[in-house]
Amino acid sequence: MNQIINDLTTKKCVACEGGVPPLTPDEVEVYQKKFAEPWEVVAHMRLKKIFKFPDFKKALDFVDKVGFLAEEEGHHPDVYLSYGQAVIELTTHAIKGLSENDFILAAKIDGLGVSD
Numbered sequence: 001m002n003q004i005i006n007d008l009t010t011k012k013c014v015a016c017e018g019g020v021p022p023l024t025p026d027e028v029e030v031y032q033k034k035f036a037e038p039w040e041v042v043a044h045m046r047l048k049k050i051f052k053f054p055d056f057k058k059a060l061d062f063v064d065k066v067g068f069l070a071e072e073e074g075h076h077p078d079v080y081l082s083y084g085q086a087v088i089e090l091t092t093h094a095i096k097g098l099s100e101n102d103f104i105l106a107a108k109i110d111g112l113g114v115s116d
Helices: 003-009 025-033 056-073 100-111
Strands: 040-042 046-052 078-082 085-090
Touching: 003 100, 046 100, 056 078, 056 085, 056 100, 085 100
Parallel strands: none
Antiparallel strands: 040 046, 046 085, 078 085
16 A cells, blocks of 8 residues: 555544635646546546445445445445445535545545455
8 A cells, every 4th residue: 555545544534514625636636646546536526436346245245334434434425336336436515526535535445445
């Protein structure tokens, strides 16, 4: 795991009530490039990643772990579950864009590991 991911996984998401600007496209790019397997940036407003699994049960187990992590962090992704995959999307709704919280949670979700 590279240093930026280690740094992100040691941080805690901070409640965002708005009033701060979302990350700029350049800032988003800096964060995104640090991930071994980058999350897709959608319209400079969302992070999206598709996680593949051999069956529904493993995908559901992963979604359960993501839900537990999201509750711990107080930052909640949109989660889509189907047979053999889970799609996770992150955004900071209060600022209508991306914040460091999205990258913190993305790094922690990646740290959950996906195993067959």
